[in-house]
Amino acid sequence: MSSQAIFVLFNGLASGMAFFLVAAGLTWVFGILKILNLAHGAFFMLGAYIAFTVGGGWPASIWSFLGVALIAAAAIGVLGYLTDQLVLKRLRDVDYHYALIATFGLMLFCEGAAKFIWGTDYQAVMPPPEVDRAVVVGGSYISVYTLFVIGIGVSVFAALEIIMHRTWAGKIMRAVSNDPWMAGTLGINVPMVLMVSVIASFALAGFAGGILVPNQALSPHVGASFVLYAFMAVVIGGLGSIRGTFLACILLGLVESANATFLSQYGGIAIYVVLAIFLVWKPTGLFPAQGAT
């Protein structure tokens, strides 16, 4: 393989896994609540800020870095519980467009709140020292931190796969996702499952914030750059399908990376073309959810 191709591959995987870390929570909550949470990126951003506040700009080690990301996950999970109680729970039985607008309002509110709490100055967090260097693969410079992100992304995917398909909790989740009414008549505590899903989705956003914060400058707008890709991945993957979202993220990452390398004068366009083609070719995504319309 040429050095360029190696670079495109690694860079694409790294971007794809970054997208996936953000998209995982999004697709989960979509699968179960049928809500496209526009505020997901804002909670990702809050997670990044919390990680910065707790851990500072120079993580001492990879373990403290991961610990801080888990703290961010827990904090955003708590916010998820509050959001669910105050907002989302009241919108369960109404047209999904209302939830869309409500989450849009939440997004604005969170960005405003972040500015109020942390100010508008940019901040930067460095990768933990163990991964803060580069390896040269076939003439291309690849940062070890991006390999670390790839590893975390794959781990999160594996964990979600095991939870969803190998555990009792996952079976309940899938039952509620497929047919909440039927699940309810079978004695499953549906409201509880929905609440847990929201908390888990938010916690995943917070975790992603903690892991990806060394990736780029920290500002109240940091969520926007990831979340649009995450939306696209969720749609291409098939709404609510974690497997589909994972594959879609890799695809989008590779397309974006190849676009930047081979067609740099038109950077950022290919990803939209691919999405449009996919929507027309496979309107219900790679792994259509049962009952999705």
Added chain:
Amino acid sequence: MDQHSSTLMQGRPAFSSPMLKAAVLALLFILLLSAPAMLNAGLLFWVGMTMIQAVFALSWNLLFGFTGLASFGHAGFYAIGAYFTGAALRYDFPLPFLGILALAGIFGALVALAIGVVALKRLTGIFLAVLTVALTEAMAKIIGFSPALGEQDGLGNIPRPIVGFGVFNLDLTHSNDYYRFLLVAVALMVAALWWVVHSRIGRSFRAVREDAERARFIGINVTRVRVLSFMISGGTAALAGALSAPWTRIVTLDQVNWLASTQPILNSLLGGFTSFWGPVVGAAVYTAINYWTRTFAGLSEMLVGGILVLVILIAPTGIVGLLGKLTRRIRKNGDRT
């Protein structure tokens, strides 16, 4: 068909006696017409923008509220009109201004036709929403790479037009003159949309929204109706954009992103999408909120966001719906006494 109209009646607020409505509209038109004499230039600018946003929101709601399709990339149509008109005026296309406006609307409708033919057969709901977002973002990228359209900086220094009517010329260079032109144009467009909604075409839109299967059963070509609605909506949005270019005198990429696309959605839901006038009310209220919060730099996002969440939780049928509920309650109380 009877059942459809009965569901419509439910959505209609109770205070809508036709005479009262006509009187309110006439009063509003007169007020807006005399606005240049009463308001300072800055407020007048906002009033003009609100009228444009109202038409933009109406165009979106024609699609959503009346045909049941949600576009999340409506800013794309708006931008087609705005950039086309901006470029035509800036580079002195040999076309009369009314011709430019007409072409802008036609372009919007043609793009909608192209998207509709390819996508509307297969896509509805969230998929259509995401497709429209993607196309709009792609368009923003392409504009960003086009030097003639100002790339990232936007297309600035757009001159205001002089409209030729053969015998006489209408000079719209001054803000007040362009404002009056804008008001008349907006009024005509609102009237046209009102006619569409209340015509046979509008009834077929609603039939498709209520139940596409049944509409098909009674002989309505669902895809064709959807494409037609998409075309009218896209053309109107492009016209709104076209009217905005000489008003702001600059068109930028801020008007082409997905946040810009959410503006008509917010206005429609805020005002109430079940009513024809809801988006207009929403646009006015949204501008008012923005205007009042403009001096709270740094807090305005929190206020606007918080208000939106509250509106959805407290008044999900929008302001018009809330008003309708209130008047119904008052009437009921009145009947009792």
Added chain:
Amino acid sequence: MKRRTVLKGFAASAGVALGMNATYLRAQSAPIRIGASYALSGVGAPVGTQMLVGTQIAAQQINRAGGLLGREVELVIRDDKYNSAESVAVARELAGDGINLMLGGSQTVTALGLAPLAPELNMVAIIVAAAGMPVTHELFNRNIFRTTANNYTQYGSLGRTLIEQNPEIKTWISLAPDGDFGRDSALFFGRAVEKYAPSGEVTVLDTIYAQATATDFRTQINQLMSSDADGLYLGIAASAQISFFQQARSVGLYDKFKAIGEVGNGDITGKAMGRNTHPNLWSVCHWLHNQEPFASNPVSQQLYKDYVEMKGEDFPSGQVAAGHRAALALFAGIDKAQSTETEDVITAMENLTFESVGGTVRFRPEDHQMLGLNYYSQMGPSTEAPHFQFNQVTSVDASEMIEPANPGQPFKIEELSQ
């Protein structure tokens, strides 16, 4: 800005308003109302809020000294949201409110909306910090004055500074945002490097482009790492620049590039990167209170003193001086005209000379472009908080680097004789 300072800012602006009312009776007549439109939200906010502070201090200073023409100066502050349509709305609102003097255009996007509007609104508009060439060329009109160096002068001077300070670097490259401004600044930088290279033997490689608001620069970084260059001009600004440094540092770009000249983030990058700041990073510099020649300049000393008093912080951003300078220019113009009428102020400002934090500056009458010394700072990491420091400041006289005035016509570098 921290929450505390936001609150203080509110208190301060409220105080300005209240103070106006209290002192209103003392003044001979109504206050002189001046519009101040900066990006206070949106991506331009980190820069815009600092500039506003400088403008507010300038207004306080002039009011302490008895006001202008015996009248109090009152700022009418607005947020242009880093959005050209919004800046247009703000200017119209201010004009409708009877204001004919304003500061705005803190960035190119807002300046492009504001500039063509000034004659229609019969305003004097000070373009605070937008460097785009059109402002004093094809968009030129008599009502606008620019109080910052233009793109050609600024980045030509930066290129000259870098090659003169780092003559051992023989191969240069640029990473610039795709767009007029980015392409031009990289071109001007490269031309100046070639022109001012002491030995004459330098190579300037083809510019690499990225999107101005990109968040992932790995592809461009890989291209830079694979190039032969060891000197870099970085045209990417704001948060994108910090993302670039974050991603570049961990693949060893700091070791490869011996010197970097950046577009103008200055301490914004330093504060974010701290001890991971590139060791030889040159920036466009508006002000560094503790470096010569600023340290011994009385205007600078007073600005620093007032800043500390107002904000309770002792490390002001250089952008504060940009907002301060723009306000001083307008105040000096009003004072010279002895009038607040648009036409009088324009006439007075065309040949105006005034003192800023960086010494004497003046306007070029033909195209209303400010001329003076342009400063460039070099920074690097430090072991003490805030973990970065400015090591030196150099200057280039703008009149040596500026293009001939050609108002109304687009600037074309090919038409300049070398």
